[in-house]
Amino acid sequence: MSRAQCPRCMRPQTHCLCDLIPQLDSQTRILLLQHPSEVNHALNTARLAALGLTHAELRVGEVFEDLHGLLNLPGYQARLLFPGEGAQLLQSGAVTDDKLLLVVPDGTWRKARKLLHLNPLLAQLPRVTLPEGAVSRYRLRKAPGPGALSTVEAIVQALEIVEAPRSYAALLRPFEALIEGQIEAMGADTYQRNHSTQS
Template sequence: MNRFLSLYAERKAAATTTFKGRGARRVRCETCQMPQQHCFCDQAILQTSHCGFALLMHNMEVLRPSNTGRFIADIIPDTHAFIWQRTEPCQALLNLCHQQQWQPYVVFPAHFSEPQRVHHDIAPPQGQKPLFIMLDGSWREARKMFHQSPWLDQFPVISINPEQASRYGLRSSPVKGQWATAEVAAQLLAMNGEHNNAKLLEQRFKSFTQQTLAGRNHQ
């Protein structure tokens, strides 16, 4: 079961207004959210993985066609999705994190956290698998989520050190260190030794960018 799609359906059903962001008027595939003529659902093939992802999503991010976190769920079977709440912890996510099989890591740049909390290598205890908690939203939203979620402070922070700007071609001015969620996830997969899964996710992200730009040019 694709948990992102389940969350998307719940969020869409609960919405009291129609999403009016860029591209909102286009007729889209209900699954991949691409314009129908650029649907690439046939490329979504689940792989074997020894890690999990938990998308902690800003309320509006779930509905954005530009969201890239959803592509993780197309590749990695243990991908979960939750809505972030400013006023209370996400108990469902905490329940997942406290399952014995997982070692949770909050994925965020190191300089926003206490040094003793930061890990640069993935080394879960024996018998456990890494669970990467991704704060999925705009950069401003992700920072807000990180600083206003003290209930996540119990978990270590895993940080990557990208040496180049994001290849997210849909942004007008990519900033070094501010990567799309799918790009960060691909880096984490590579760090965990899952290089084939990393390449597959990178390719899905690349196809998404190319297809979106092609759609804009056609429009």
């Protein structure tokens, strides 16, 4: 018998995060393109970001037939938040004439690259990237490299750069609670043995 699930945050009712999810406004629009393999992941941080930002939209799929319309919003310049050749460091005032539409692929690095491959319009977008040296709070998954962040962490950092001095830290509250809940569920010993970086 499966546990009752919250239809909004998709967590078990006993661990619903909705009370922690803020409703934050932003000038920047966020378009999250989520690989289907992430939808039922226990730590679906893209969903948390989409729920917490009034100007965020979450789409799930591998090929997005309506991508042209999604990327060409009047008054917005689309940028792909993804490292790679030619990626510009994201900075305050990155887009001057129009507002910013930040396109964020969500999935493992391999799945995110697949989304770019299957959607050539994405690959053609100008790329922006975050400054190096960020430390993830995602204590349950080994980062593939330095500066690797969860989707919600990357969005918070990007918004805090583009829309400085405004803080979007409230968006991390449900994320932190999610991590703490997972650690609690696995037990302190298991966490220390498999995930803790402390010696």
